[in-house]
Amino acid sequence: MNTKSKVYLIGGGIGSLSAAAFLIRDGGLPGGNITILEALSVAGGSMDAGGDPARGYSMRGGRMLTIDNYECTWDLFKSIPSLDHPGKSVFDETIEYNEKHKSHAMARLVDSRRAKVPVSSMGFSMHNRAELLKLTEASEEKLGASCITDWLSPSFFETDFWYMWQTTFAFQPWHSAVEFKRYLHRFMLEFSRIETLAGVKRTAFNQYDAMILPLQTWLKAQGVNFALECLVNDLDHTIEDGKFVVTALHCVTHGESETIAVREGDFVFFQNGSMTDASSIGSMTEAPAHLTKADSGGWALWEKLAKGRADFGNPAAFNSCIAQSYWHSFTVTLTDPAFFDAMTEFTGNQPGTGGLVTFKDSNWLTSIVLAYQPHYRNQPKGVQVFWGYALSPDRIGDFVAKPMADCTGAEILRELCGHLRFDPETVAHANCLPCRMPYITSMFMPRLRTDRPLPVPRNSKNLAFVSQFVEIADDVVFTVEYSVRAAQMAVYELFKIDRKVTPIKAHDKEWKTQFDAVVKAFV
Numbered sequence: 001m002n003t004k005s006k007v008y009l010i011g012g013g014i015g016s017l018s019a020a021a022f023l024i025r026d027g028g029l030p031g032g033n034i035t036i037l038e039a040l041s042v043a044g045g046s047m048d049a050g051g052d053p054a055r056g057y058s059m060r061g062g063r064m065l066t067i068d069n070y071e072c073t074w075d076l077f078k079s080i081p082s083l084d085h086p087g088k089s090v091f092d093e094t095i096e097y098n099e100k101h102k103s104h105a106m107a108r109l110v111d112s113r114r115a116k117v118p119v120s121s122m123g124f125s126m127h128n129r130a131e132l133l134k135l136t137e138a139s140e141e142k143l144g145a146s147c148i149t150d151w152l153s154p155s156f157f158e159t160d161f162w163y164m165w166q167t168t169f170a171f172q173p174w175h176s177a178v179e180f181k182r183y184l185h186r187f188m189l190e191f192s193r194i195e196t197l198a199g200v201k202r203t204a205f206n207q208y209d210a211m212i213l214p215l216q217t218w219l220k221a222q223g224v225n226f227a228l229e230c231l232v233n234d235l236d237h238t239i240e241d242g243k244f245v246v247t248a249l250h251c252v253t254h255g256e257s258e259t260i261a262v263r264e265g266d267f268v269f270f271q272n273g274s275m276t277d278a279s280s281i282g283s284m285t286e287a288p289a290h291l292t293k294a295d296s297g298g299w300a301l302w303e304k305l306a307k308g309r310a311d312f313g314n315p316a317a318f319n320s321c322i323a324q325s326y327w328h329s330f331t332v333t334l335t336d337p338a339f340f341d342a343m344t345e346f347t348g349n350q351p352g353t354g355g356l357v358t359f360k361d362s363n364w365l366t367s368i369v370l371a372y373q374p375h376y377r378n379q380p381k382g383v384q385v386f387w388g389y390a391l392s393p394d395r396i397g398d399f400v401a402k403p404m405a406d407c408t409g410a411e412i413l414r415e416l417c418g419h420l421r422f423d424p425e426t427v428a429h430a431n432c433l434p435c436r437m438p439y440i441t442s443m444f445m446p447r448l449r450t451d452r453p454l455p456v457p458r459n460s461k462n463l464a465f466v467s468q469f470v471e472i473a474d475d476v477v478f479t480v481e482y483s484v485r486a487a488q489m490a491v492y493e494l495f496k497i498d499r500k501v502t503p504i505k506a507h508d509k510e511w512k513t514q515f516d517a518v519v520k521a522f523v
């Protein structure tokens with residue numbers, strides 16, 4: 001490790017923040033040598049959460065984590081001090097929080113009669129099982145760029161298993177068969193507890209307050225520089241011994257253009273693509289604007305770099321069809337306990353113990369989560385916040401005659417009260433902020449192995465890719481873990497760090513033996 005190296009991280013998501021932390025903790029690089037360049041006005045990327053009771057709280061996403069997986073994430077957060085518990089790490093405080101507030105959903109699926117669906121079995125036929133087994137055993141080469149529907153019959157998509165798996169992980173039938181297969185293996189332990197979400201772990205607050213803020217605080221204390229509202233729109237490069245070498249970054253900060261020289265021995269990490277790119281927030285009276293990558297420019301740099309360079313991937317595989325990659329979420333701020341009280345009575349779960357409640361027959365395929373309160377660091381007593389999302393915002397609602405994509409916050413609340421048969425009074429003073437995310441499942445789009453660059457492409461000397469759009473064997477996208485793992489791999493490889501990237505734990509052996517035996521006995 002050359003401690004004189006300067007490192008520029010393009011993008012300020014968890015991927016870049018963790019790369020900076022690995023460089024300091026495991027590489028011994030002084031924090032002052034690291035600069036994070038982020039287009040938005042805050043760091044944290046997709047793991048945002050902000051607001052206050054007057055404007056309303058908002059977060060694009062709410063996250064489920066596990067302790068049985070997320071190996072690199074916890075390896076990192078074991079070293080990041082908690083902001084609230086002196087002497088403890090973020091990992092320690094998360095474990096303690098989950099020991100106190102165990103997940104055990106009692107209303108995971110709710111049907112059109114407002115009945116809680118008893119999900120004691122997955123609802124598979126023997127044919128469904130045989131198809132699922134074939135898919136779990138197929139090689140990635142064989143699966144290629146096929147869709148889930150190429151492997152599973154229509155009846156599979158009517159099973160309770162599919163409703164739960166789909167809404168826990170945000171899969172659509174047209175998504176990548178490879179990603180679906182990887183999920184079945186990676187989250188095998190969740191298979192047997194998917195109806196209660198007992199394996200799911202939460203953070204004490206939303207993930208911006210519980211993970212990003214402590215990490216950013218630690219990085220700042222190490223001297224890491226944060227350049228916010230700074231869009232990097234081009235890179236200069238040269239070729240040395242057949243290898244790609246970045247020599248300069250072109251940025252626009254607060255409207256001012258700037259060129260940063262990247263010298264011999266310096267490195268650049270690039271977050272190529274973001275699932276929350278071009279997202280927009282509406283209000284109680286306005287639906288979110290329908291933006292695309294043309295409005296945000298968020299994919300432009302990867303598109304420029306990848307042009308004519310097969311090693312740098314193929315962004316078009318992911319960002320070419322918003323109709324297949326978008327959905328909407330919403331965050332609701334309440335100043336009256338009526339809604340939480342009614343939900344607690346209906347589900348039998350105290351906030352923070354129930355996880356997702358999915359209205360399985362709803363046209364929009366809506367789910368909501370009531371987290372433990374307060375969910376925000378600055379959330380005063382008497383205020384409650386919950387989050388929800390819908391996987392089919394292109395459809396007309398059951399109680400509002402409009403696609404969710406065109407709905408205001410007030411209309412989303414009306415639809416929600418319709419499914420719950422709650423009196424509209426329960427949300428009379430609520431502030432619901434809808435959020436449109438056109439590329440939210442872009443990483444799940446069918447793709448070939450070559451569509452994603454390796455964290456350090458073979459022909460690169462000083463450029464790494466750290467995102468959801470890199471190729472990592474066996475791991476699963478749409479997770480915090482994937483970006484942290486990409487960061488650890490890239491840092492260790494470029495800086496030749498003599499420490500192993502935290503290996504993926506294999507949980508699938510025991511389950512698979514049982515699964516094979518059952519299926520083979522009947523097929």
Ligand SMILES: Cc1cc2nc3c(=O)[nH]c(=O)nc-3n(C[C@H](O)[C@H](O)[C@H](O)COP(=O)(O)OP(=O)(O)OC[C@H]3O[C@@H](n4cnc5c(N)ncnc54)[C@H](O)[C@@H]3O)c2cc1C
Nearest residue numbers: 011013014015039045046061063064232274467479480483
């Ligand atoms: C609704 C939702 C639900 C989720 N649920 C879960 C869950 O249950 N469990 C789980 O583990 N994960 C979940 N995730 C996924 C997880 O949050 C993401 O995988 C992770 O945050 C991605 O981090 P990242 O750093 O790779 O990318 P991002 O967070 O997207 O950050 C990339 C950043 O790079 C910036 N950037 C890109 N290009 C440039 C440029 N040229 N110049 C300057 N800046 C640039 C972007 O502005 C962005 O801020 C969820 C995400 C969402 C949105």
